[in-house]
Amino acid sequence: MRTTTRMALIAxxxxxxxxMGLQQHAFGHDGATGVVKQRMEMMGNLGGAMKALGHMISGKVPFDAGAAEKAAAVLRTHSGGDLTELFPQGSxxxxxxxxxxxxxEWAEFEQLADDLELYADALAVSLQREGGGWGAAA
Ligand code: HEM
Structure with missing residues (x-):
């Protein structure tokens, strides 16, 4: 059950x-400055956190409660208003x-940023309450 809950959160x-409102082309940071650079770095950190969680879930690396909590904290601090403030109009x-x-569609964008905050909070709570790996099935 625990595994299922956490998998659902990650999903x-x-x-x-x-x-998200990404255009369809290859990612690249060349020449990015200011707020655009900041948000690319933020997204890079989010990617790193998701990668760490993904490796634990897939069993590529053993479950590490500290690393999982750290990843959840990164998601948490890179969501909600912390995320949307890096998207000023026309940037x-x-x-x-x-x-x-x-x-x-700014309201929807804010909603998605808030969703990430909610999921990150739920993941952190789940890790604190249940600890000990991804669950019996892991
Ligand atoms: C765990 C969650 C997320 C991950 C792993 C993630 C990952 C990424 C990555 C890898 C990029 C490319 C950045 C680059 O150029 O290197 C990106 C860009 C972007 N992401 Fe996210 N993202 C996440 C959540 C979100 C959320 C919640 C939003 C908005 C509510 C969002 C909006 C965007 C936008 C608009 C861009 C394009 C930014 C630009 O090029 O100016 N992302 N994301």
Whole structure:
């Protein structure tokens, strides 16, 4: 059961991440400055946290409660208002892959950023309460 709950949380995080206003082209940071650079770094950190969780879930590395909590904390501090404040209106210059749709549908964008915060909180609580790996089935 624990495994199922945590898997669902991680799946939720991934679903949130994949429904963002990204344009469809290769990622690159060349020449990014200011807020665009900041958010690319933030997304890179999110990617790192998800990778660490993914490796534990798939069994590629053993479960490590400290590392899992650290990853949940990264998701938490890179979500909600901390995320949306790095997307001021019209900040799609240079190498940004952000889509104009973000500002057309700002309420939905904020909702998705808040969803990430919720999932991160739930994951942190689950780790604190249940500890000990991903569950009996892991
Ligand atoms: C665990 C969750 C997430 C992961 C792993 C993730 C990962 C990434 C990665 C790898 C990039 C490419 C950045 C680069 O150029 O190197 C990116 C860009 C982006 N992400 Fe996320 N993301 C997550 C959550 C979110 C959320 C919740 C939002 C919005 C509510 C969001 C909105 C965006 C946008 C708009 C861009 C394009 C930024 C730009 O190029 O200016 N992401 N994300």
């Amino acid at each position: 939720g995080i991934l679903a949130t991440a994949s429904s 799609v210059k240079g190498t940004s892959e952000a889509h104009e749709r973000i500002w057309d």
